[in-house]
Amino acid sequence: MQEREIECRLKNAIDAQMPDCFEEIMKQTITQSVECPKKEKNVVWKVMPFAACICLLIVLIFLNKE
Amino acid sequence: MFVSLPVNEGREEIDKGVLNQELFQKTAMGDTDAFHTIYICTANSVYGFLLSIIKNKEDAEDLMQETYIRVREKAHLYQEQGKPLAWIFTIAKNLAYMRLRERRKAVFIEIQDVDMSLDFSDVSNAEDRMVLEAAFRVLNREERQIVILHAISGLKHKEIGQILKKPLPTIISKYNRALKKLKKEIGEREEDYAGKRN
Numbered sequence: 001m002q003e004r005e006i007e008c009r010l011k012n013a014i015d016a017q018m019p020d021c022f023e024e025i026m027k028q029t030i031t032q033s034v035e036c037p038k039k040e041k042n043v044v045w046k047v048m049p050f051a052a053c054i055c056l057l058i059v060l061i062f063l064n065k066e
Numbered sequence: 067m068f069v070s071l072p073v074n075e076g077r078e079e080i081d082k083g084v085l086n087q088e089l090f091q092k093t094a095m096g097d098t099d100a101f102h103t104i105y106i107c108t109a110n111s112v113y114g115f116l117l118s119i120i121k122n123k124e125d126a127e128d129l130m131q132e133t134y135i136r137v138r139e140k141a142h143l144y145q146e147q148g149k150p151l152a153w154i155f156t157i158a159k160n161l162a163y164m165r166l167r168e169r170r171k172a173v174f175i176e177i178q179d180v181d182m183s184l185d186f187s188d189v190s191n192a193e194d195r196m197v198l199e200a201a202f203r204v205l206n207r208e209e210r211q212i213v214i215l216h217a218i219s220g221l222k223h224k225e226i227g228q229i230l231k232k233p234l235p236t237i238i239s240k241y242n243r244a245l246k247k248l249k250k251e252i253g254e255r256e257e258d259y260a261g262k263r264n
Binding site for chain 1: 117213214249
């Protein structure tokens with residue numbers, strides 16, 4: 001078998017296997033674009049709980065000393 | 067066993083200037099027809115390329131979907147430098163290697179050892195099926211990628227080198243070695259077949 005024939009048969013075999021998933025891709029891309037992107041939380045809100053805990057801890061230590 | 071096959075001109079069908087930056091721009095703006103044209107022109111090559119890496123039909127199909135979803139999402143980022151196919155292949159390759167890494171983590175085996183059993187029974191032509199089986203049996207991943215990129219996508223060795231990030235001489239020598247291996251394997255199969263008939 002010649003090189004070109006090998007390549008050609010390989011191409012034909014892959015073509016025969018190829019699934020047509022365009023519809024599925026379209027469905028998925030539409031679903032993704034419809035879904036609302038998650039809102040990124042403000043950094044302040046991320047830090048706030050830690051800051052509150054630290055403040056509480058300081059107050060508790062201060063009260064304990066008194 | 068084998069009859070001479072008319073030389074298929076299929077490999078040129080992609081390189082007719084159909085794929086261009088305009089199609090990507092239209093896709094980015096939500097033009098479904100433009101996206102469909104990109105899909106029609108490239109799907110076979112992308113599928114073959116993914117199959118050559120991942121060696122699993124279900125995963126290849128799954129990754130193909132992911133690839134085109136990315137292509138649609140990132141179409142606005144495409145810049146016309148070289149072939150559009152190369153850009154799509156880069157996305158496909160990255161996704162495929164990511165999948166292989168995930169699989170490796172999951173089963174704790176080396177990437178090269180991941181070997182899924184492939185069933186090519188849906189290829190009706192016996193000779194075509196035999197060549198495909200031989201490609202998956204005797205070629206390593208890199209050789210398969212090179213042969214498939216050249217055979218199906220009609221990419222030049224230089225372009226394959228850019229996609230796989232290998233120098234041109236390496237690509238040429240690997241390609242020649244791969245075809246020699248394939249020829250040998252197919253020759254042996256033909257002899258076996260002839261022996262059984264006699």
